[in-house]
Amino acid sequence: MTARNYLREHRPYLLLAAGVLAVAALCIGGVMLRPMPPRSVTMATGPEGSAYYEFGKQYREILAREGIDLQLQPTAGALDNLGRLRDPHSGVRIAFLQGGTASEKESLDLASLGTVSYEPLWFFYRSALRGKGMEGLRGKRISIGPEGSGTRVLSLELLARNGIDQNFAALLALTPQAAGEKLLTDEIDAVLMLTSWDSPVVRQLLADRNIDLASFPRADAYVALFPFLNKVTVPAGVGDLAKYRPSQDAVLLAPKASLAVRKDLHPAIQYLLLDAAMQIHSGPGIFQKPGQFPAAESIDLPLSDEARQFYKTGRPFLQRYLPFWLSVLLGRLLLLLIPIVGLLFPLVRLLPALYGWNIRRRIYRLYGELRFIEHALDNRDAALGVGDLVAQLDRLEEKADHLKVPVFYAEMLYILRVQITLVRGRLERPRQAV
Numbered sequence: 380m381t382a383r384n385y386l387r388e389h390r391p392y393l394l395l396a397a398g399v400l401a402v403a404a405l406c407i408g409g410v411m412l413r414p415m416p417p418r419s420v421t422m423a424t425g426p427e428g429s430a431y432y433e434f435g436k437q438y439r440e441i442l443a444r445e446g447i448d449l450q451l452q453p454t455a456g457a458l459d460n461l462g463r464l465r466d467p468h469s470g471v472r473i474a475f476l477q478g479g480t481a482s483e484k485e486s487l488d489l490a491s492l493g494t495v496s497y498e499p500l501w502f503f504y505r506s507a508l509r510g511k512g513m514e515g516l517r518g519k520r521i522s523i524g525p526e527g528s529g530t531r532v533l534s535l536e537l538l539a540r541n542g543i544d545q546n547f548a549a550l551l552a553l554t555p556q557a558a559g560e561k562l563l564t565d566e567i568d569a570v571l572m573l574t575s576w577d578s579p580v581v582r583q584l585l586a587d588r589n590i591d592l593a594s595f596p597r598a599d600a601y602v603a604l605f606p607f608l609n610k611v612t613v614p615a616g617v618g619d620l621a622k623y624r625p626s627q628d629a630v631l632l633a634p635k636a637s638l639a640v641r642k643d644l645h646p647a648i649q650y651l652l653l654d655a656a657m658q659i660h661s662g663p664g665i666f667q668k669p670g671q672f673p674a675a676e677s678i679d680l681p682l683s684d685e686a687r688q689f690y691k692t693g694r695p696f697l698q699r700y701l702p703f704w705l706s707v708l709l710g711r712l713l714l715l716l717i718p719i720v721g722l723l724f725p726l727v728r729l730l731p732a733l734y735g736w737n738i739r740r741r742i743y744r745l746y747g748e749l750r751f752i753e754h755a756l757d758n759r760d761a762a763l764g765v766g767d768l769v770a771q772l773d774r775l776e777e778k779a780d781h782l783k784v785p786v787f788y789a790e791m792l793y794i795l796r797v798q799i800t801l802v803r804g805r806l807e808r809p810r811q812a813v
Contacts, residue, residue, distance in 0.1 A: 428579075445651055456525065476636065478607035491640075491679070506590065592613065
């Protein structure tokens, strides 16, 4: 069989194979072009010693077990974190954000992995100011957090609502640690700080007899005005039962902290972060119940697709039972196999029908040649003598004898041979003279 004849006989199969190979190549190329997870990623935390920074160290330890180097970048606070996360050239891909500091319209490249903790706003003051109310703060030195911190933004807003500004009191830009030390040594009169219950400076100030913790008497009004705030209660005596510190329950305002990422952060890294968040933040605390955090809450930013899926079904199946990098590699292989199997399944069902159609086509083509000979015989075609028709019939019979077909189609071929014999009989009869 010549190459031309081979191509003509097998053209449907060759076209189908070429189409399958082209689609498979596109699928493989698309999967292979997808990047692997980075080996190193940067998280913006907060000042060293802050709750954000301590959380970051726990995330770093957990991700290190999976071969990911989480680099911590200390910052001034939540606003600084937001600015670095928004900047695509900063290298920061993960950050802790305070509720009420971001907006979806101004942060289109960012997404949330959910809320991870309460951030109480602690208002400590020297006990000499006890009972004097807001007027007692006039002319006093108050620390409201450094520039770039969420503490400063929230403090300025709440103080302004109560008529306190730079003309009313000296508003200082101190870190929580520095402010706590100065408050204890009577260098300043009050401090506002957003930090966790576990912060050493909070424990130290709660236990000191010369320091009082303010309670927000109109907490419900603040929550109504600022929906990102929550009301939490510090029970009396929780700081030091022996000294009964604080001496009474204190109602605090607390935004929630979110774990935010850039949307282009690799999905596998996002799942690792979410799993780490479950390990770090899901335990009980003074302000939270077991399992309350992390939570699928989109306070300022929308949840990422990976976060939505995680809160519905947990970690991807492969990551639950396999080491991280092996699960990523197998996941890529599955992405290759799924479209290929999707192509092969209908192809396997189509091939028998296509094969049968091709066999019938070849037999029908011989029937067509036989029909041409019969037509010439019936019409006494002057251009073709009996000898020519016999020669054509011999060639046709030779093709039929050499045509290989499955047993299922043998009956069609046998009938064709019978028809050839009948036509040959007509050609061998003495023909009437023209």
